[in-house]
Amino acid sequence: MTPFAGHPVVVGVVPGQPELVALTAVDWARAAGAEVFFAFVDTARYTVEERPDGSVRHAPIDPDSVDDAWNDTDAVLRAQLSATLRGSAVPWDFRYLAGRPDRALTHLARTVDAALIVVGTRAHGGGARMREFFEGSVAVHLAHHQHRPVLTVPLQVVDWKEIRAPWAT
Known part of the structure; x- marks a missing residue:
């Protein structure tokens, strides 16, 4: 186990994600006296080279495409x-990664000797739910396949009183 005090926090982020994930990670890092490494993992690209600072050189999966949308x-x-x-005293950096999110975040956490990995839950609805059903969530893959604690930040409140069983009419 990596001690929390003074060791970085790695955070998986996606465009349009609620600020709560970043703010939770920064608050945790402030309490631990640590820095934060935010990372986005592009699943349409693959890693060509892993660098000592946790960054990667990457390329599109389709060799015939010229994909600069990642920029x-x-x-x-x-x-x-x-x-x-803005205004946060916690030092932070950003890494653009490629490949499988769980593996890329694990590699970054290992490289920077992070004490914790933070990810958000997916919002309910949308096509991503079906993919998550078959492939599993990033948080679950992280929790089962590496040794650092995983903090999963809920992004939608669930009112259990209003959720009915599928067989209830």
Whole structure:
């Protein structure tokens, strides 16, 4: 186990994600006296080279495509994080990763000797729910396949009183 005090926090982020994930990670890092490494994992790209600082050189899965859209995603996420963390005294950095999210976040956490990995839940509804059903959630994969604690930040409140069983009419 990596001690919490003074060791970084790795945070999986996606464009348009609620600020709560970043703010939760920064608050945890502030309490631990640590820095935060935010990371987006592009599943449409693969890792060509892993660098000592946790960053990667990546390329599109389709060798015939010229995909520079990742630059836009990188810029959007950096701007989103800068706006969310404006005025925060906690040091942070951003990494654009590629491949499977659980493996990429685990590699980054190992590289920076992180004490914790933070991810958000998926919002209910949408096509991502079916993919998550078959592939499993990133949080579950992380919890089962690496040794660091995983903090999963709920992004939608569930009112258990209003949820009915499928067989109830």
